[in-house]
Amino acid sequence: MSDRVALVTGAARGQGAAIVRRLSADGFRVAACDVRADELAAGVAELADDGVLAVELDVTSAEQWAAALTTVADRFGPVTALVNNAGVLHRASLADETAAGFENSWRVNCLGPFLGTQAALAHLRQVDGAAIVNTCSTGAMRPFPNHAAYGSSKWALRGLTQITAAELAPLGIRVNAVFPGPIATPMLDDATQGRLAATFGRLGQPMEVADAVAYLVSDHASFITGTELVVDGGQCLRIG
Template sequence: MSGLRVALVTGAARGQGAAIVRRLHADGFLVAACDVLGDDVRETAAQYDAGTVLAIPLDVTSAEEWDAAVTEVVGRFGALTTLVNNAGVLHRAAIGDETPTGFENSWRVNCLGPFLGIRAALDHLTAADGAAVVNTCSTGAVRAFPNHAAYGSSKWALRGLTQVAAAELAPAGIRVNAVFPGPVQTPMLDDATQARLVAQAVSGRLGRPAEIADAVAFLVSEQASFITGSELVVDGGQTLQIG
């Protein structure tokens, strides 16, 4: 991989997404930080030198907003070589309490959003040298967790989308992989949930956002140039536990 490297990262306003922006920027990428939280993502981008990180408000469930975001990125930076579909929502409910709206919203953000992103970026990724896509999946797509019907099934669908995209886009030189974070210390988990997960963790702690960012940075790098369709679990041993 050589030349200009430009990454678009969703869910970039805080937590894991902000850590991915930080790591890719440190690795020399120009980065478009995208999030539905427009004010927050602008604050994230303001931490960097002007012209190296671009803040773009983006609802990943909107095809029109995806097209506009990609157009803005390419217009500002001249290319798009890397896509990190990190935006997601964690929604918990027992099956008997789940609603069609709650279920569908999880699928729209967690699976439809990455599909729309890949589709919107496809022509530019095809034209890029060393193009890569990373989807943020979940250990919820490795094993079943009660009260996660909407979240878990949407992440299983994203796992499948990753595999299909990897197979279909390999001839175009586009690598597509996924990271599977376990419990990570981010605003997505409230304090009580974090305490419960720490008590259960074989590693004795939660993951740090930077540790997920490190995995993403590897998968989009030239060191991973022969890796596509891979599922990189970063969970501190969570999936080793049974029951």
């Protein structure tokens, strides 16, 4: 059995599901976590892999994080890689934004990774080669109109990643982030996907983000921390 154990949030679909498949193929035992319990269970069942465990998890709940990590430890041992991938995309103009919509984006996109990192520290401290990867966004590199809630929460996650990397470096825990651009996932509706594909030639595929995550949690990135790996097909280069 592998001693590499990954916990991946937002794993029911899109990038998260691809990350689970990629890390499993790389020899990790993987806890696939999501609040969409039925969809998650169905996806994990399709994999027919004893090394992948479905765990229901609301990333905004400290209690559920604690329970999830206990479940994973009982099944696989301590987590060696944490992938904070869960996120919500919420668009609204400043005039139409609501306090509830704004706060929910921050709770999932920034509070969730903070709670996960805090909860996983006891695991990560006791293993060699421990790594955390946070899924940010090109929305945390350039300002997009009508993205006040989403964009600001991802900018905050970008800062949290850097601070966490600096604080945990002396412990040998690496912390990096991926910044996906336009990726073909259910997060983007068909009209948005069509518009972005026309602009950029094609959309990125979830496995292309998963490949970046797999690199950052691997021994090949053993001397890399605090890095921001952009996976956007040149999106940021086209913005003036």
